[in-house]
Amino acid sequence: MSPSLPRSLLVVGSGGREHVLVRSLLASPARPRVICAPGNAGIAGEVPCFPVPADNIAGLVALAQSERVDFVIVGPEVPLSLGLVDELSRLGIPAYGPKADGARLEASKIFTKQILLKYGIPTAAAGIFSEVAPALAYLRARSAPIVVKADGLAAGKGVVVAQTLAEAEEAVRAMIEGGRFGASGRQILIEDCLFGDETSILVVVSGRDYVILPTSQDHKRIGDGDTGPNTGGMGTYSPAPVVTPELLDLIEHEIVRPSVEAIATEGIDFRGTLFVGIMLTPAGPSVIEYNARFGDPETQVVLPRLETDLLALLWAAATGTLAGFALKVRPEHSLCVVIAARGYPDAFPKGDPIKIPASLPPGVTVYHAGTAHDAEGRTVTAGGRVLGVTAIAPSLREAADRAYAACDQIGCASKYFRRDIGARQLDRP
Ligand code: AMP
Numbered sequence: 001m002s003p004s005l006p007r008s009l010l011v012v013g014s015g016g017r018e019h020v021l022v023r024s025l026l027a028s029p030a031r032p033r034v035i036c037a038p039g040n041a042g043i044a045g046e047v048p049c050f051p052v053p054a055d056n057i058a059g060l061v062a063l064a065q066s067e068r069v070d071f072v073i074v075g076p077e078v079p080l081s082l083g084l085v086d087e088l089s090r091l092g093i094p095a096y097g098p099k100a101d102g103a104r105l106e107a108s109k110i111f112t113k114q115i116l117l118k119y120g121i122p123t124a125a126a127g128i129f130s131e132v133a134p135a136l137a138y139l140r141a142r143s144a145p146i147v148v149k150a151d152g153l154a155a156g157k158g159v160v161v162a163q164t165l166a167e168a169e170e171a172v173r174a175m176i177e178g179g180r181f182g183a184s185g186r187q188i189l190i191e192d193c194l195f196g197d198e199t200s201i202l203v204v205v206s207g208r209d210y211v212i213l214p215t216s217q218d219h220k221r222i223g224d225g226d227t228g229p230n231t232g233g234m235g236t237y238s239p240a241p242v243v244t245p246e247l248l249d250l251i252e253h254e255i256v257r258p259s260v261e262a263i264a265t266e267g268i269d270f271r272g273t274l275f276v277g278i279m280l281t282p283a284g285p286s287v288i289e290y291n292a293r294f295g296d297p298e299t300q301v302v303l304p305r306l307e308t309d310l311l312a313l314l315w316a317a318a319t320g321t322l323a324g325f326a327l328k329v330r331p332e333h334s335l336c337v338v339i340a341a342r343g344y345p346d347a348f349p350k351g352d353p354i355k356i357p358a359s360l361p362p363g364v365t366v367y368h369a370g371t372a373h374d375a376e377g378r379t380v381t382a383g384g385r386v387l388g389v390t391a392i393a394p395s396l397r398e399a400a401d402r403a404y405a406a407c408d409q410i411g412c413a414s415k416y417f418r419r420d421i422g423a424r425q426l427d428r429p
């Protein structure tokens with residue numbers, strides 16, 4: 001244990017990602033004090049939570065000061081793009097997560113596409129438009145399926161994978177003219193459709209240094225068999241065997257290293273998680289997106305597999321001492337099933353009581369996401385994605401069996417979850 005590790009931490013956010021961050025940081029041999037804002041019912045059971053929303057930058061800064069925090073770990077993208085880390089750094093409070101310039105890699109798909117193209121990093125061909133007529137002309141010169149994306153943050157809903165040109169035209173009009181995504185939709189990207197398995201590579205970055213975290217695979221659609229609308233993520237597992245060591249090597253050389261170099265060359269001092277969304281196409285891996293934060297629910301399966309002290313890793317990234325950092329990973333498999341409120345990602349009920357049995361199958365941890373305490377102190381649903389039921393086991397099959405056994409034991413009238421998390425991998429020869 002390094003005597004120079006921080007002693008008092010603030011974790012910002014309220015999802016399953018923040019719950020696993022809190023857990024992993026509490027497990028540090030440095031035994032830090034951890035607080036969270038705003039947190040959720042599960043996090044509040046472990047550390048003090050303060051009711052400051054993640055988009056209240058002044059409130060979070062004031063909290064960090066009044067609680068004499070010496071390290072802030074930022075979970076979600078919104079405070080990053082609103083400049084929380086810029087403010088903290090002005091006050092000399094170290095933080096994990098990029099400043100607003102780095103968060104733009106997630107907040108603007110056009111900014112990212114321009115960097116990818118400028119540095120020759122593999123990505124789908126695309127056109128950038130702010131007016132309908134040239135966008136439609138471009139569409140007509142391509143073929144369906146084709147992808148239409150709003151430029152800005154749209155909580156995962158700003159992407160339409162159009163199966164027909166008519167559908168693409170409708171998306172173009174809705175985004176540019178209809179104000180469907182507000183200011184974030186006025187500029188759009190029209191991008192060729194990529195085919196293949198999708199994987200997320202999480203990279204802890206500090207300037208030109210980086211550490212690649214264990215691989216994982218998300219399930220973004222709401223329904224079994226990858227059907228229905230996109231969500232924030234319905235389940236994950238790690239490792240993702242589809243990313244073989246050879247493929248990871250290729251991804252590092254063609255995508256990760258050039259991305260880290262490109263970002264630094266653009267003058268961005270990125271200290272945080274670069275989440276690279278990749279499509280494994282027959283022609284090779286291709287970047288779909290960058291996010292500037294840990295994935296949710298990727299983090300729920302990746303962090304439990306780290307033997308390395310997470311606090312030491314994040315602190316090294318934040319303080320520019322990441323070079324040569326060696327990561328230790330447990331060989332076990334982990335799998336997370338997201339329990340959502342029925343109706344998500346559209347309208348869903350809130351306030352539904354949740355009963356989690358005291359005794360769960362071995363290796364199972366239930367991370368809270370959209371949960372709260374009601375007036376009677378009961379734990380109730382308070383968001384679309386409610387829980388992340390995560391199991392760690394010697395094999396993916398056992399991890400899936402344990403996680404699903406726990407899902408069936410959890411009581412909640414509106415619970416909904418996919419039955420096939422990991423199934424494609426388990427069925428793969
Ligand atoms: P994004 O918000 O950029 O992560 O996009 C959401 C989802 O849309 C991705 O996870 C993919 O499943 C899909 N998607 C985005 N871009 C493409 C593309 N060029 N080709 C095929 N699918 C895509």
Ligand code: GLY
Nearest residue numbers: 232233295296297
């Ligand atoms: N699970 C996808 C994301 O965090 O964006």
